[in-house]
Amino acid sequence: MIKGLIILLTLINIFVFAQNENDQKIDNQEQKEHILSNMEDPFDFHLRFFTERINPLFVRFNNNNPATQHNKFVLALKYITSRSDSEINLEPSNPMVIPGIIKNISLWVDGRETNTEICAILKDSSRTFHSIPFRTEDGSSKLNFLGWKKLTVTIPRSFVQKTHKFKKETRDSELVKIKIIPEHRINHEPQYVYLSKLTAMIGEQEVSFTYDDNW
DSSP: OHHHHHHHHHHHHHHHHHHHHHHHHHHTSOEEEEEEEOOOOGGGEEEEESOTTOOOEEEEEEOOOGGGTTSSEEEEEEEOOOOTTOOEEEEESSOEEEOSEEEEEEEEEEEESOOOEEEEEEEOTTSOEEEEEOBOTTSOOBOOSEEEEEEEEEOOTTSOOOOOSSGGGOOOEEEEEEEEEOOOOTTOOOEEEEEEEEEEEEEOOOOOOOOOOOO
């Protein structure tokens, strides 16, 4: 009885060790930065908004962000809104497909001490849509800071990222749009958002080229 229990505990420990080692390999797999947009040209995005009470002006400004000064310009958005449910959508002019397994998505934002929020609308491999907020290092989704900060979208476990046997069946994820939820202001004062360098941190996608023709 005791001998059987010892064997069982040994097998459990081996399984747990193997599982931890596998998880560590996944976490440590090679990652690379994939630039989605340098946010230098306003014509890279279509401007969409859901209410006439928003009066947007989408232009480009000289870049004063030391971390991304190799980009000459940044995107600047000026808007006026009087509704708390207003939102502005920046849709890529071309599909923004992200190859590989996404770890996170980052965007440089110049804060103006407002309660404005920015979300990424993503489509996963199962064609399901996800709305995930960009957050600062301390976990805040509000732009209640001054100066440039790198905001990050962390990909949740519910976000399906499949790999398939056949290369032609592989489906990459897609950034559908960036949604800006403005701070509600009764006095109709203009608000400003400055954006620079949108990137995704991805891991190499593993695709098997073996063909199962047992039919």
